[in-house]
Amino acid sequence: MNETSSKQNLKASTRQLATVIDLNKCMGCQSCTVACKNLWTQRPGTEHMRWANVGTYPGRGYPRDWQSKGGGYDEDGNSKPGKLINLVEAGDNFQFNHDEVFNQQKGQSAHLQPSTSKGNKPEWGYNWDEDQTSGDWPNAFFFYLPRKCNHCSNAPCIDACSRNAISKREDGIVLIDQERCTGHRHCVEACPYGMVYYNPSTGRSEKCIECFPRVEQSIAPACNRQCVGRTRAYGYLDDKRSQVYKLIYEWKVALPLHPEYGTEPNVYYVPPMSTFSYDDEGRLTDEMRIPMDVLEEYFGPVVNGALETLVTERQKKKDGESSELMDILISRHWEDRFAEFTNEPI
Amino acid sequence: MKVELRSMEAALLLDGRGSAWSGIEETVLPLSPSPIALTESVSPYMAKTSGHGKIKKIHVRMTHNGRMFSMRLSWDDPEKDNEISDLDEFSDAVSIMFPLANGATAFTMGSADKPVNAWLWKAGNQEPFDVFAEGYATSTRRPAKISGLKASDSHRDGTWVVVLQRPMSVGGQEMVQIEPGTDTSIAIAVWEGSNKERSAQKAVSGEFKSVKVDA
Ligand code: HEM
Ligand code: SF4
Ligand code: SF4
Numbered sequence: 001m002n003e004t005s006s007k008q009n010l011k012a013s014t015r016q017l018a019t020v021i022d023l024n025k026c027m028g029c030q031s032c033t034v035a036c037k038n039l040w041t042q043r044p045g046t047e048h049m050r051w052a053n054v055g056t057y058p059g060r061g062y063p064r065d066w067q068s069k070g071g072g073y074d075e076d077g078n079s080k081p082g083k084l085i086n087l088v089e090a091g092d093n094f095q096f097n098h099d100e101v102f103n104q105q106k107g108q109s110a111h112l113q114p115s116t117s118k119g120n121k122p123e124w125g126y127n128w129d130e131d132q133t134s135g136d137w138p139n140a141f142f143f144y145l146p147r148k149c150n151h152c153s154n155a156p157c158i159d160a161c162s163r164n165a166i167s168k169r170e171d172g173i174v175l176i177d178q179e180r181c182t183g184h185r186h187c188v189e190a191c192p193y194g195m196v197y198y199n200p201s202t203g204r205s206e207k208c209i210e211c212f213p214r215v216e217q218s219i220a221p222a223c224n225r226q227c228v229g230r231t232r233a234y235g236y237l238d239d240k241r242s243q244v245y246k247l248i249y250e251w252k253v254a255l256p257l258h259p260e261y262g263t264e265p266n267v268y269y270v271p272p273m274s275t276f277s278y279d280d281e282g283r284l285t286d287e288m289r290i291p292m293d294v295l296e297e298y299f300g301p302v303v304n305g306a307l308e309t310l311v312t313e314r315q316k317k318k319d320g321e322s323s324e325l326m327d328i329l330i331s332r333h334w335e336d337r338f339a340e341f342t343n344e345p346i
Numbered sequence: 347m348k349v350e351l352r353s354m355e356a357a358l359l360l361d362g363r364g365s366a367w368s369g370i371e372e373t374v375l376p377l378s379p380s381p382i383a384l385t386e387s388v389s390p391y392m393a394k395t396s397g398h399g400k401i402k403k404i405h406v407r408m409t410h411n412g413r414m415f416s417m418r419l420s421w422d423d424p425e426k427d428n429e430i431s432d433l434d435e436f437s438d439a440v441s442i443m444f445p446l447a448n449g450a451t452a453f454t455m456g457s458a459d460k461p462v463n464a465w466l467w468k469a470g471n472q473e474p475f476d477v478f479a480e481g482y483a484t485s486t487r488r489p490a491k492i493s494g495l496k497a498s499d500s501h502r503d504g505t506w507v508v509v510l511q512r513p514m515s516v517g518g519q520e521m522v523q524i525e526p527g528t529d530t531s532i533a534i535a536v537w538e539g540s541n542k543e544r545s546a547q548k549a550v551s552g553e554f555k556s557v558k559v560d561a
Contacts, residue, residue, distance in 0.1 A: 078390075081394060085433055086434045160390070160391040162388050162546060186389050188433075197433070200432075
């Protein structure tokens, strides 16, 4: 076995788990972020990590400016250089002067304020640009973009690891072997989604583990299960009965984020339909507020067809007709969304 | 190069700037950037990077007292990188590699049937690592205690002095044995933390060089 074929082996899997997130329903509540943080990133050295995270777009995203960090592949499949992520970009771990304000009776003179983990005034942080909008009044727009590791089918983090410490499991979950990792961070540079984080306490890199101990017990990952907006579906890509399959392959309304990165990501998004715009006279038009070029930048040109389908199916419901697609997206019973992953967390 | 026999207490040599080291022959080895393109199959991302190999030479002194092998490595480095305070920082490091089989090459870090043993000092770490490798991507860090490897370091006036010390003969598998009167070979690598050097991004002394071990 030569080394190239060993990378192919590390990337291989028999099945692939996937998440679908409906951006029309995400309300930016960060329950997914918190669900993940409570479970996995409260250990020393993980304070800055948000394996599950939600950004407001337009905005600089999380980690900051991840869309210009590089990594991934070009059209010919060649690796593209990428950047490391520093603590500020990763959202840091703000400290607050609770003691000063609450215990030292300085409530009148001292104000509650964050400082960075290095003791400075924050210049940026996690969710810094929440609800920042784009577009001109009265046609302002924004949308939330919840993210996590995409457990890519062609994962550049696996290619980049000079120690072959990253691999895909049979179910498609991509994991960093904490025993083999020595924290060289080539994976951090290679992941174009910015989803690998360095742990300075252990000297190793970490990322979303897709809640594999839950998944093994047929419990959906915490970010998906805890989503109060019921935005998320979960299951195997080849499970024809799953909502994941129906939304991605039958209805073709769930799209990978930045497919041009060439990594074949496995988190899919139902694009936001957005509010209609007003014209100069203040009359409501049937023009969507989020410009198509913004959405194309995220999802590619296929987003046009997906939105058309969504609008058509929504109209059917409005007209009192039935729509299987809308019924899936409404998701009356949470169990319907998670295929076989409906067991209760213990 | 040679390992001079001196009947000196090994503990004294752990002071890299102490007088115990004066008079022991010093060799200056030129270093050059590692041929990083060779790592294409283990990391196409790393293989395309450039600008590594910032450290250009290293001063080497070696001695033994029949039981303990001691090596003093020093190099100019105005930036001391021993504390990782951000996610994009790396520490300085140095390593010396020995072949464990005839024909093992330093440029490949050994191969499946021709392994190598390396000692790795990393600034800021309590202890050095004893590394075993059979080619790129295969290296395994083992705790220093498996071979009794020790290290000390000091950074002063823009210079690192690192001492690595290990019993000449060790019981364990996959570790180099150093015998008085029998030649050995070494290759050296230096990583400059401030230049974000790690794994193949380093300066190397070239292919294994023969070293005479005085009897
Ligand atoms: C000539 C003397 C050399 C020495 C003493 C040496 C030593 C080492 C050591 C100790 C490690 C492990 C680092 C760690 O655990 O953090 C390592 C990693 C690595 N080295 Fe070398 N190396 C040498 C030459 C080379 C050359 C010429 C290349 C290729 C151009 C190379 C490629 C790599 C790669 C890809 C890794 C990361 C994968 C791994 O950790 O197994 N090395 N080297
Ligand atoms: S999103 Fe990044 S970390 Fe996750 S599998 Fe893809 S390349 Fe690897
Ligand atoms: S929990 Fe659901 S609704 Fe809330 S931010 Fe996350 S994806 Fe959006």
